Amino acid sequence: MSYTRQTILEMAGYTPGEQPRDRLLVKLNTNENPYPPSPAVTEALASLTTAGLRLYPDPLARALRQEAARQWNLSEDAVICGNGSDDLLTIGVRTFVDQGGTIACPDPTYSLYPVLARIQGARTIHIPLDETFNPPPDCARQAAGSSLLFLARPNAPTGNAFDLSTMHQLCRDYQGIVWIDEAYADFAADNCLDFVHKYPNVVVSRTVSKSYSLAGIRLGLACAQPPLIEQMLKVKDSYNVNALTQTLGLAALKDQSHMQTNVKRIQATRRWAADELTALGFQVLPSEANFLFARPPIPADEYAKALRAHHILIRYFPGERTGDYARVTIGTDADMQKLLQATRTILADQ
Amino acid sequence: MSYTRQTILEMAGYTPGEQPRDRLLVKLNTNENPYPPSPAVTEALASLTTAGLRLYPDPLARALRQEAARQWNLSEDAVICGNGSDDLLTIGVRTFVDQGGTIACPDPTYSLYPVLARIQGARTIHIPLDETFNPPPDCARQAAGSSLLFLARPNAPTGNAFDLSTMHQLCRDYQGIVWIDEAYADFAADNCLDFVHKYPNVVVSRTVSKSYSLAGIRLGLACAQPPLIEQMLKVKDSYNVNALTQTLGLAALKDQSHMQTNVKRIQATRRWAADELTALGFQVLPSEANFLFARPPIPADEYAKALRAHHILIRYFPGERTGDYARVTIGTDADMQKLLQATRTILADQ
Numbered sequence: 001m002s003y004t005r006q007t008i009l010e011m012a013g014y015t016p017g018e019q020p021r022d023r024l025l026v027k028l029n030t031n032e033n034p035y036p037p038s039p040a041v042t043e044a045l046a047s048l049t050t051a052g053l054r055l056y057p058d059p060l061a062r063a064l065r066q067e068a069a070r071q072w073n074l075s076e077d078a079v080i081c082g083n084g085s086d087d088l089l090t091i092g093v094r095t096f097v098d099q100g101g102t103i104a105c106p107d108p109t110y111s112l113y114p115v116l117a118r119i120q121g122a123r124t125i126h127i128p129l130d131e132t133f134n135p136p137p138d139c140a141r142q143a144a145g146s147s148l149l150f151l152a153r154p155n156a157p158t159g160n161a162f163d164l165s166t167m168h169q170l171c172r173d174y175q176g177i178v179w180i181d182e183a184y185a186d187f188a189a190d191n192c193l194d195f196v197h198k199y200p201n202v203v204v205s206r207t208v209s210k211s212y213s214l215a216g217i218r219l220g221l222a223c224a225q226p227p228l229i230e231q232m233l234k235v236k237d238s239y240n241v242n243a244l245t246q247t248l249g250l251a252a253l254k255d256q257s258h259m260q261t262n263v264k265r266i267q268a269t270r271r272w273a274a275d276e277l278t279a280l281g282f283q284v285l286p287s288e289a290n291f292l293f294a295r296p297p298i299p300a301d302e303y304a305k306a307l308r309a310h311h312i313l314i315r316y317f318p319g320e321r322t323g324d325y326a327r328v329t330i331g332t333d334a335d336m337q338k339l340l341q342a343t344r345t346i347l348a349d350q
Numbered sequence: 351m352s353y354t355r356q357t358i359l360e361m362a363g364y365t366p367g368e369q370p371r372d373r374l375l376v377k378l379n380t381n382e383n384p385y386p387p388s389p390a391v392t393e394a395l396a397s398l399t400t401a402g403l404r405l406y407p408d409p410l411a412r413a414l415r416q417e418a419a420r421q422w423n424l425s426e427d428a429v430i431c432g433n434g435s436d437d438l439l440t441i442g443v444r445t446f447v448d449q450g451g452t453i454a455c456p457d458p459t460y461s462l463y464p465v466l467a468r469i470q471g472a473r474t475i476h477i478p479l480d481e482t483f484n485p486p487p488d489c490a491r492q493a494a495g496s497s498l499l500f501l502a503r504p505n506a507p508t509g510n511a512f513d514l515s516t517m518h519q520l521c522r523d524y525q526g527i528v529w530i531d532e533a534y535a536d537f538a539a540d541n542c543l544d545f546v547h548k549y550p551n552v553v554v555s556r557t558v559s560k561s562y563s564l565a566g567i568r569l570g571l572a573c574a575q576p577p578l579i580e581q582m583l584k585v586k587d588s589y590n591v592n593a594l595t596q597t598l599g600l601a602a603l604k605d606q607s608h609m610q611t612n613v614k615r616i617q618a619t620r621r622w623a624a625d626e627l628t629a630l631g632f633q634v635l636p637s638e639a640n641f642l643f644a645r646p647p648i649p650a651d652e653y654a655k656a657l658r659a660h661h662i663l664i665r666y667f668p669g670e671r672t673g674d675y676a677r678v679t680i681g682t683d684a685d686m687q688k689l690l691q692a693t694r695t696i697l698a699d700q
Binding site for chain 2: 037100177209
């Protein structure tokens with residue numbers, strides 16, 4: 001006999017991108033920011049003492065909620081903090097989707113969504129994106145009957161941001177929760193934060209992992225109308241955001257200027273790297289994120305493997321819709337020069 | 351219409367103990383350790399730089415798992431790390447209990463267990479402890495049909511540790527997972543860690559919150575035979591323990607001597623405070639934890655309220671089984687002197 005729920009037994013776990021201990025690798029595989037976090041975070045770290053760590057952290061992370069609410073022009077009770085935005089996605093599924101229920105998400109998208117559904121014992125409706133990786137006109141109809149629709153905007157691993165008019169239409173037409181995952185939104189031209197004022201069924205989630213260079217501290221933030229936040233607060237672990245993260249995360253949020261400067265550098269590198277890869281024969285999709293999704297002139301799995309031999313890590317997603325593409329995180333200009341140089345060598349060797 | 355699952359809508363959230371910002375209060379309400387963590391943790395904190403925080407942490411927290419496995423004489427794949435032991439309790443319910451399923455736990459015990467069951471959409475069998483707050487002889491029979499039996503040892507809020515022979519019997523007789531919550535075990539005379547070698551259905555969880563003075567960093571550890579750990583790893587969030595906590599937690603675990611010195615001080619204070627309260631007319635239950643569960647000579651709710659006026663926080667749990675008692679965390683000798691002085695004043699005012 002097994003002690004484990006059938007849904008867990010039968011599933012494979014989620015496979016996160018490789019986190020190699022070899023720091024000599026050029027790491028362009030998990031969409032981390034190549035620049036250090038704000039000097040204000042360094043100051044906040046230096047100010048921390050261990051004496052305070054004997055106490056539990058604020059269970060509601062009020063200082064963080066207040067700062068995010070201020071920046072987003074919302075009330076504090078419209079914001080919830082998570083142990084990374086993955087924690088918030090988990091909380092969302094557990095709040096809104098029953099075992100035996102259904103979620104919906106585009107295909108391709110962030111591969112964690114179906115895994116979270118599976119853990120909950122729920123089914124996933126995969127809605128194929130069109131040939132430009134945008135939602136089909138009947139997206140809401142295909143999602144009908146599910147309780148929660150995940151839309152990553154910009155989408156991963158494709159990098160494009162679905163049209164705002166499409167997003168509005170989906171929020172109006174879909175009958176359940178529309179969870180807009182804005183992990184990459186700081187790198188995009190626009191975002192859906194103001195949807196929260198308009199739609200009672202919308203949740204927007206953010207993270208400090210990418211634009212704030214703080215993947216290591218695990219801090220996610222989500223906003224929605226207070227009745228939804230109230231229910232999600234019941235589901236989260238009481239002390240889900242630790243004391244260190246509350247202090248460092250607050251310092252990071254308060255320094256918008258540092259974040260925006262890094263975002264601009266990454267956007268500039270993104271434009272240049274896209275042009276260079278295009279010149280080398282790649283089909284590069286338009287990106288609003290801190291990565292490029294590009295079809296190499298050689299099989300993408302071979303390309304990823306060859307880069308590894310050059311000590312460069314990128315992410316390859318097998319499968320019908322994604323298997324022809326490589327996902328390359330935008331690093332520093334020097335990182336991208338190494339990538340381009342290795343790419344030229346690999347292509348010349350063919 | 352509501353977007354929220356019925357089970358969440360109908361439940362009240364868990365209420366954690368108050369975390370006041372007023373640091374002048376004597377805080378004896380949430381079982382924190384009154385002494386600072388190891389100097390090795392202070393050194394580890396000083397060695398942290400923010401540059402590394404741009405990267406994701408090790409999803410498996412391997413250094414922590416290896417250290418715990420070494421200390422517990424287990425293999426690394428018999429250990430899982432959590433964002434506090436509450437995260438591990440959540441993972442346990444999600445791995446082993448279906449929506450519509452059942453858990454079992456003593457009454458009274460840690461009030462989070464039924465809340466976690468409720469979030470999962472599961473029912474709780476409450477097994478009344480006897481008049482000495484020990485499990486009834488037919489405990490396994492009462493728990494029959496449930497998937498997971500939570501046993502806190504030492505138990506909260508009562509402070510006693512169930513007999514080891516009773517624990518062995520329960521692990522043999524109960525057909526589901528026996529989750530032994532050892533959050534307070536470092537303060538006890540013995541523990542159940544070696545049960546993991548013997549029983550394929552046992553999970554033992556620990557925390558650095560109490561004995562290691564690190565409630566603020568959120569680190570829990572659980573051990574079980576590898577087939578159980580393998581399933582729980584599928585359910586945990588990929589990056590559930592952040593980079594800061596992995597570094598500080600490892601430093602803490604490695605300094606067993608500091609932890610044990612503090613434990614001995616707290617045990618000595620516990621003996622003395624129990625004697626003093628007894629002399630003041632309290633009925634003090636035997637405690638193997640870092641708190642006392644004691645029946646004051648005046649109504650316990652009035653006692654807690656009166657202490658608050660003296661700027662001393664303790665925890666009061668209303669209810670038939672617990673409402674006559676006050677739960678008092680063991681602080682420093684000075685903290686306890688203040689408690690005793692205030693208590694004398696309160697009793698004299700009656």
